[in-house]
Amino acid sequence: EVQLVESGGALVQPGGSLRLSCAASGFTFSSHWMHWVRQAPGKGLVWVSQINPEGTITNYADSFKGRFTITRDNAKKLLFLELSDLRADDTALYYCARDPVGVGSSLYFENWGQGTVVTVSS
Amino acid sequence: SQELTQPPSVSVSPGLEARITCSGDSLPKQYAYWYQQKPGQPPVLVIYKDTKRPSGIPERFSGSSSGTTVTLTITGVQAEDEADYYCQTAVTTGPHAEVIFGGGTKLTVL
Numbered sequence: 001e002v003q004l005v006e007s008g009g010a011l012v013q014p015g016g017s018l019r020l021s022c023a024a025s026g027f028t029f030s031s032h033w034m035h036w037v038r039q040a041p042g043k044g045l046v047w048v049s050q051i052n053p054e055g056t057i058t059n060y061a062d063s064f065k066g067r068f069t070i071t072r073d074n075a076k077k078l079l080f081l082e083l084s085d086l087r088a089d090d091t092a093l094y095y096c097a098r099d100p101v102g103v104g105s106s107l108y109f110e111n112w113g114q115g116t117v118v119t120v121s122s
Numbered sequence: 123s124q125e126l127t128q129p130p131s132v133s134v135s136p137g138l139e140a141r142i143t144c145s146g147d148s149l150p151k152q153y154a155y156w157y158q159q160k161p162g163q164p165p166v167l168v169i170y171k172d173t174k175r176p177s178g179i180p181e182r183f184s185g186s187s188s189g190t191t192v193t194l195t196i197t198g199v200q201a202e203d204e205a206d207y208y209c210q211t212a213v214t215t216g217p218h219a220e221v222i223f224g225g226g227t228k229l230t231v232l
Contacts (some may be wrong), residue, residue: 035221045157045165045208047221059219095164107212107221108155110176112164 002026002111004096009116016086020116022079022096030054030074033099035109036081038092048094049081050105086120093117124148124213126224133230140196142227144209147190154192155210156185158203159226165208169194196229204231 008020022034036048049060049070058070069082079096094116097109126146134140144154154172157165167176169185172192182197196203209224 044226045223047223050219057217061220105219107219108167108170108210109157109165110167114164
């Protein structure tokens with residue numbers, strides 16, 4: 001069974017930083033593109049970033065370029081999202097999501113974790 | 123940037139048909155995907171590549187595409203189908219990719 005378990009969410013002050021993690025199991029992690037998607041309270045889904053299976057290609061939504069960094073550790077089956085210069089409007093539930101296997105990213109999400117909550121407030 | 127437009131809400135009585143639309147200029151060229159999200163839960167993929175249904179998704183869920191509009195149809199709506207539904211597509215420009223979600227539609231089963 002595919003499992004994605006996010007962690008690392010916390011209450012952080014504006015301007016602060018945080019590293020989110022996503023532990024994967026039940027599938028060959030190193031074969032899949034992976035993504036982060038966020039959802040502010042009561043709002044819709046917003047795609048944040050993707051990373052290729054080798055960890056050598058990344059893409060970001062324009063809103064997050066320069067502030068967020070996606071990485072992965074295939075040996076440990078972990079996906080990461082480093083958040084920096086956090087603002088109040090970064091307050092959200094952050095999901096990791098699995099892209100289907102294929103040549104290149106399919107750019108949709110077969111499986112989702114339960115999410116981890118980031119709250120930015122002084 | 124590209125946008126996908128969904129109606130904020132759709133209401134339907136049990137047993138009837140619900141249709142949720144999603145409009146966007148990129149849809150004639152790109153596949154659309156649909157997710158169901160119930161309160162307090164992560165989204166679940168219900169339709170991929172415009173019309174395909176993942177295993178485990180009931181047959182009453184179907185997708186269609188026509189020009190700049192894609193439609194999620196739920197035939198014989200059940201109370202358990204009450205949820206938020208999001209359409210999604212993606213645009214690639216060379217090495218750059220952008221995933222776009224619609225604003226979501228709240229389906230209410232009367």
